[in-house]
Amino acid sequence: xxxxxxxxxxxxxxxxxxxxxxxxxxxxxxxxxxxxxxxxxxxxxxxxxxxxxxxxxxxxxxxxxxxxxxxxxxxxxxxxxxxxxxxxxxxxxxxxxxxxxxxxxxxxxxxxxxxxxxxxxxxxxxxxxxxxxxxxxxxxxxxxxxxxxxxxxxxxxxxxxxxxxxxxxxxxxxxxxxxxxxxxxxxxxxxxxxxxx
Numbered sequence: 487x488x489x490x491x492x493x494x495x496x497x498x499x500x501x502x503x504x505x506x507x508x509x510x511x512x513x514x515x516x517x518x519x520x521x522x523x524x525x526x527x528x529x530x531x532x533x534x535x536x537x538x539x540x541x542x543x544x545x546x547x548x549x550x551x552x553x554x555x556x557x558x559x560x561x562x563x564x565x566x567x568x569x570x571x572x573x574x575x576x577x578x579x580x581x582x583x584x585x586x587x588x589x590x591x592x593x594x595x596x597x598x599x600x601x602x603x604x605x606x607x608x609x610x611x612x613x614x615x616x617x618x619x620x621x622x623x624x625x626x627x628x629x630x631x632x633x634x635x636x637x638x639x640x641x642x643x644x645x646x647x648x649x650x651x652x653x654x655x656x657x658x659x660x661x662x663x664x665x666x667x668x669x670x671x672x673x674x675x676x677x678x679x680x681x682x683x
Contacts, residue, residue, distance in 0.1 A: 495531075506652075582655060
């Protein structure tokens, strides 16, 4: 029979395998406390299978990352399959990351919350050539839903159309990624202008 600590560690391990663990979520409180008290046991468990446990105590989240194989070492299968993201999903993720940078630079406390209309307006700029407004809004709604499914947006309970931008986005989109995407976006914009000239 497991001890209470063993049960807590096993529960934290299972939750980490399913999703990102957030300090502020009531449903994750026990798992976060376990990570505080028994982090080495959780880290050791995953280390055996080539997985790193990334805990950001400042931002308040923890997640799993496949460890890169050492030179000459055969890579292990990935725990989570990589997904190719559509242009619209990639675009929204980058735009959200930029909004998060601006929000933090403003010195405001708390979390960044955007309305559905703000999210649609953010994306509308990049679909300015479309004259079909209903199509633009429908595409934006689909993109918002896909980004929420990936765990980077969370609709606030009881507040339909208000979305929290999850800070885990910072772990996935760094300054290099922002720069690369901005460069590709500039190339895309230039190609579009040439095509319409």
